[in-house]
Amino acid sequence: MGFLSSISKAVLYFGLFLGAIFLLPGLPPNTTFPFKEYEITPPRELKGTLETNAHLDGARHLWQDRVFGPECLIARDDGIYTGIHGGEVIRLNKKDSVETVTKIGQPCDYIFQDTVCGYPVGLAFDPQGNNMVIADAYYGLWQVNLDTKQKTMLVSPEQVLPGKKVNRPAKLFNSVAISREGDIYWTDSLTDDFMLAPFANPSGRLFRYNRKTNTNEILLDELAFANGIALSPQEDFIIVSETTAMRLTKYHLKGPRTGQSEVFVDGLPGLPDNLTPDAEGIWVPLGIAADIENPNMFAILSPHPRLRFFLARLMALMQLPFRYLNQVYPSTVVDRLFHAFTEWVNRNSPNRTTVVRVDWNGNIVRSLHGFDRSTAGVSHVLEYKGHLYMGSPFNQYVIQVELPKTNEKEKKVVS
Template sequence: MGVRGIISFLFRRSLEIAVVVALIGLFPRLPPFVNIKEPFRVAPLLPFEGKLALKESFGDVEILHKGEFVGPESFAELGGELYTTIHGGDIVKLSGNHITPITKFGKPCKGLYEEAICGRPLGIDVDKNGYLYAADAYYGLFKVDIKTGGKEQIVSPLQEINGKTPKLFNSVAVASNGDIYWSDSSSDFKLENGIYVLLADPSGRLIRYDAKTKQNTVLIDNIHFANGVSLSDDEEFILIAETARSRIHRYYLKGPKKGTHDIFIDGLPGVPDNITPDGKGGFLVPLIFGIDSQYPALYQTAGPLPWIRKLVARFMAITEYLIDTLNQAYPTEFGFKCVHFIGHFASIPLALQNPRMTILRLNKNGEIIDSIHSLNRKIQAISEAYIFHDMLYLGSPFNDYIGRIPLSKVGWDNLKVEKIKKAPPTATVSETNTPEPVKRSETIKTTQKPTISKSTQAPTTTAKPPASTTQKSTTSKPTEPSSTAKPPTTKTSAPTTAKLPTTTTSAPTTAKLPTTTTKAPTAKPPTPSAGTSQINTTAKPVGTTDTKTTISPKSSQTSTKNTESSRTTDKSDPPNRETSQKSPSQSSSQQQQRVKQFD
């Protein structure tokens, strides 16, 4: 084949390719079924000079949890503990070298290629009450209780907002009044088709969820891949990163510009991702992929030419469609992985990316006040820079580790955080001191010290009546007198009385003692209630120095068991049932006769 043959061959092949390209580009109703018509241009890149001068800052970076998970995208601090989101749908707590799962979104899946089933939490934040809020790319916006792992869906991916459903939940920021600001990266594509978002016309949004009305309001529309959000320290405005255009928007929440928005910073030398406060009124912005003259962003280069972007998007979509159709007929794990790979950000090999990684520090006016860089691929693709105590933690949606470096090593030791601002929610447990239940069927027996009165007759020992209580029945145990003979015990049953009259009993006196008349206190019996037995009033046996009437209400259960009462009396004057039931006049007459006999 001569030179003419080679030229002819190349011409024919080029013509065939041109025909195929024309068909793909011009033929209607081919995937992806979205608008790719709007040309765009990005601002010129900021020069690497002054505060943006290149210098290696990550020589002492540590690599943590290597190979233990993939994709620690974002961080949040709660109660002195650090939390992060990872592939597989999990939020985990990092305690030193320990990894503790907190909650999971989605369903069990076979691998990362099924992330639409697993769930993929991206941005997280906490509120003043200690609850964690997470944006899962596929399942929506959630409120999480880190103590129990319970979660509540706040915004569903099926919920229509201004005529469009959110497809890619990304970042979240919680205000002091409970309102939630979050980003919907695209209304056209999900995360597994993220590259299509860069090629298509913008459809991202900044949305506010009103905690009182439970309504969502679109603050900024048509953002080209809406990404990280962050509130200013005084909540005067909120920032949102526009990843595809390498710039950041500012939306005013207070002041004379309230309800308007402008460009906070433009011409960033890379792709901005999450935005975090620096604790001094400013912000930290990592550029997940660096952009410069040697490593341009091809989708930005093709920005003014929408037909080229459409051609690339259609070629990818048709390839994905063919593989997916074949995989539906003959399903294989390799086929599912290929379908997931095409159009996903993971299909961009890091080896082909810019080796430079940059983190910017911006003030409240959108000015760069410092920058730190990694220039040797030691650490790459950083999506978030988060200050935790005296360390700077570095997350990434692609890496299988977390980077960490002391703030002092990058010259940011003045950003050290000593105080924990937000504590986890504490469960309010009301402790009730419950008294021990009283066993009504049990009677506690107490023995009192006997009282001995001197007289010419045999000594008499009398047990002091026990004090009555409403909870427990106390029965005095009979004691033996000092004589060798045992005193007789008389069993008496409780008399039944509808209403007990007021009783006054004069106490008898013993021999060779002055006559003593003691009136028993008048006791008004309480009205018997349900479950309460009638009142027992028993006159004290003769031979004691005083007389006391005891009135004690008892439960029906106790009174049944205590129908036998013990009484200790003098041997020469045993008590009988008739004496215990005499009227007051008979008792007084008997007393006078006894006194006359002694005289």
């Protein structure tokens, strides 16, 4: 009886503890939007244009151990440009050299200390001058003159920016695209704590920055981790990745539907990241696969706001002692733990890597797959001189695969 009594008391106390976590007011988290139910379309079956193949297996790894987290890749005749952990933008060329172009952020002791070092995750060449526009995840939106190396901050992370319902600063600057007229489109992925992303309601935004007036216009709000963006060839609409919702969203910039948005592609079999447009369509990398065997955690949790609230509060309370210690005794421990966590997530993600090709009507016209993990964690696809180059925030190299011909018979995976 004594044993049963002890067990009963333990269960009671544990229940009271959980109840306190759930019910007590004033405890974190303080999220941008209230916890509400939302829907995510299940991933499509891997058939038709999504049928698996082995085109991405056996990829080459270039500049091994010389680049750390090349998230975004852009190119012109003098080489490939990318931003890396440590805050640098570098140029890679065919001579296998690595040249620093500029640095965003402050000097740091540990290159994965992104909030100090900086991390340029979005890059775009300026059509109106020899400039590069850089979205640094933690230091804001910058313009760099590639001749003089002069840096100009366009949007500060301290700046309160417009929202459809709630005005707030950007939390995670992400992708950038520039129109022929010079307007800069950019995404703020979320405005809640990154570790709460699986639990909080979507808070990502799409902006248009006007360099003449130095103002930001909110185009879309409450996006599910706003990520890559792609302007259409006529620049009459723009596409944005909603990573955690496995979809692409279309926003009309011109014409009778100006200011309206709609789903462009949904039910992608993975989480889309950066978008690379050309005249015929868009390359869309799916960084983490999602299918029946590998369900999307965000989709599982999205219909259950109370469960998400409870998990968010639990996560926020678990973070408190680490945040306090970091304030009292600043160190790289928290950054090292976070880096170790992201590495663990990448290592334990599904083996399938998928890149899809989407035309400008929102049709998936082809897909490339790999299963040997040589292209794991891909975040960006750059078509350049007959090859596909791929970046990733996790890898210490740039991935290269031959660009399969569109009429080549697909190499089937033998299961």
